[in-house]
Amino acid sequence: MKLGRANLDEFGATVLALAEKDRDVLVVTSDSRGSGKLTPFGKALPDQIVEVGIAEQNLVGIAAGLTAAGKKVFAVSPACFLTARSLEQIKNDVCYSNWPVKLIGISAGVSYGALGSTHHSLHDFAVLRAIHNVTVVAPADNFETRAALTSALDYPAPVYIRLGKRPMYDLHEPDAHFEFGKAIVLRDGPDVTFVATGETVILALQAADKLAEEGIRCRVISMHTVKPLDEAALLAAARDSKALVTVEEHSVMGGLGGACAEVLLQAGVHVPFRIIGIPDEYTMTGSQEEIFRHYGITPEGLAQTAVGLLAVAAVD
Amino acid sequence: MIKRANTGHTAGSLSSVDILNVLYNRIMGVTPANFDAVARDHYIQSKGHSVEALYTVLADAGFYSAAELDTFSSGGSHWVGHPTRKVPGVEHNTGALGHGLSVAVGLALGMKKDGLPHRVFTLLGDGELAEGSNWEASMTAAHYKLDNLTVIVDRNDLQITGLTEEVMALEPLVDKFRAFGYAVREVNGNDIPELVEALEGVPFVPGKPSLLLAHTVKGRGVSFIENVASWHHHVPSDEEFRLALSELDQAEAALNGAHR
Numbered sequence: 001m002k003l004g005r006a007n008l009d010e011f012g013a014t015v016l017a018l019a020e021k022d023r024d025v026l027v028v029t030s031d032s033r034g035s036g037k038l039t040p041f042g043k044a045l046p047d048q049i050v051e052v053g054i055a056e057q058n059l060v061g062i063a064a065g066l067t068a069a070g071k072k073v074f075a076v077s078p079a080c081f082l083t084a085r086s087l088e089q090i091k092n093d094v095c096y097s098n099w100p101v102k103l104i105g106i107s108a109g110v111s112y113g114a115l116g117s118t119h120h121s122l123h124d125f126a127v128l129r130a131i132h133n134v135t136v137v138a139p140a141d142n143f144e145t146r147a148a149l150t151s152a153l154d155y156p157a158p159v160y161i162r163l164g165k166r167p168m169y170d171l172h173e174p175d176a177h178f179e180f181g182k183a184i185v186l187r188d189g190p191d192v193t194f195v196a197t198g199e200t201v202i203l204a205l206q207a208a209d210k211l212a213e214e215g216i217r218c219r220v221i222s223m224h225t226v227k228p229l230d231e232a233a234l235l236a237a238a239r240d241s242k243a244l245v246t247v248e249e250h251s252v253m254g255g256l257g258g259a260c261a262e263v264l265l266q267a268g269v270h271v272p273f274r275i276i277g278i279p280d281e282y283t284m285t286g287s288q289e290e291i292f293r294h295y296g297i298t299p300e301g302l303a304q305t306a307v308g309l310l311a312v313a314a315v316d
Numbered sequence: 317m318i319k320r321a322n323t324g325h326t327a328g329s330l331s332s333v334d335i336l337n338v339l340y341n342r343i344m345g346v347t348p349a350n351f352d353a354v355a356r357d358h359y360i361q362s363k364g365h366s367v368e369a370l371y372t373v374l375a376d377a378g379f380y381s382a383a384e385l386d387t388f389s390s391g392g393s394h395w396v397g398h399p400t401r402k403v404p405g406v407e408h409n410t411g412a413l414g415h416g417l418s419v420a421v422g423l424a425l426g427m428k429k430d431g432l433p434h435r436v437f438t439l440l441g442d443g444e445l446a447e448g449s450n451w452e453a454s455m456t457a458a459h460y461k462l463d464n465l466t467v468i469v470d471r472n473d474l475q476i477t478g479l480t481e482e483v484m485a486l487e488p489l490v491d492k493f494r495a496f497g498y499a500v501r502e503v504n505g506n507d508i509p510e511l512v513e514a515l516e517g518v519p520f521v522p523g524k525p526s527l528l529l530a531h532t533v534k535g536r537g538v539s540f541i542e543n544v545a546s547w548h549h550h551v552p553s554d555e556e557f558r559l560a561l562s563e564l565d566q567a568e569a570a571l572n573g574a575h576r
Contacts, residue, residue: 012411047429050425052452052456053456053459055449055452055455055456056361056451057414057418057448057449057452058418058421058449058452058456060416060418060419060423060424061415061418061421061449061453062419062421062425062456063420063422063455064408064419065418065419065420065421065422065423065424065425065426066422066423066425067422068354068358068407068408068419068422068423068426068427069354069422069423069427069429069430070354070426070427070428070430083321088412088415089418089449090412092409092411092412092415093408093415093418093419095411096400097400097401097408097409098401120415127409154459234441246351278452
């Protein structure tokens, strides 16, 4: 597997390419063009970047207004602020009013690491899942990032895309098919399924590699769209597997794991099941990598979880 | 509408209906025929709770039949207690306060980028000025020199709990708006000729967003509703309703007499 660049860098390059082709494409930033990798965009297309200063509520309201004026707007701000400080603007001015703003949550999850919990977004899936009329996407690699942004450009409804800072391995063939709400099966196997999203997909794949050495064969699904969830792919995986593990850089409450549990239980599909994410506690301090390690969001930790679940499955 | 539905915001709608009347019938060129175009004047009502005034003016402007107003706040009706785009003629969903100005700023900025000559008008309540987002948006309006934006403040001095100055003092309001970069004018917001004269003069200063501080009377036109905070969303009793209509009929007759 080839190491690509950070999804944020891919975002900066992709949105610049889209904007060069269409002068109605605008990015709106809240003193966040540097962290959003938009400094080259600002230099190349100064008329297509709107700075609002450190004012995230205003950022989202202005993005809605610019969309009403016929613009294709990427509203870019750290995910932690965008989906908390501006949540009411997202709910009312974007989703309820149905202006198809592209909400870009940068440095999402625990990307900001040791900056602390003010800068973490472990709630964004949960709060946005409970708001009608927004598609929620966490790309796993540069391909998914590029595809999600391109798909969002003319999408007729609001989209939230969360992006991280760390270089990501390329997981896909360049001609892979990407569509909102359609999971991508990266690997198939009959024993355990990992349903992962965003930057944890690579960790699930690496866990599958480790398990393969022990003769345990895994299905790995990139559930890039957390909402609407690909229920068919999830149910098929749960029926075909002896155990199912969800993985996300998000609270274990209300995110991908919760969404999967809702679907599985209501469909009457019972499989040994575990939600791996950040537990409901004062988050440990450290880099993204240290936080992941602390909470078992590592290839080793995920493999261990899978083995434990298979033991449960064997008893059943 | 409010009486039939047994719910609504009586007093704030009465304070702002003159402003809406002037905007839709004298100032803006918004019609059902051009509504889908970006290239026209726009109106965002930030004080969404005065929706009865907006619904009435939009019906009058031909966006829908006045009979639709009979469905106000009833199950399944789009004519709910705060404006939504499901209602023809409504541009943006509001109701949570402190939202309309940012959206109006975005609209004005987008239109300026395209070199359009049209204007954006937005109506804010005075009570909602305590929402900090208004001041974020005001900074942006001045920064981008949005002289195609006119902010009208329905200054009726009252909010649901009581006088604005007792709940959370706003004054000196003109100084605050000037400091934030607006060109400010004050009018009697229940005086039609004054409103027409002021709104025909926007932008007040080229290169600056305009702010019209419209001094109004909450509950305007009905003696026992005027300036009484508890009428914010009080529904009139049968007797109050009869009295209110009779006062408004008398006022209408007096106006017609004056014009003869």
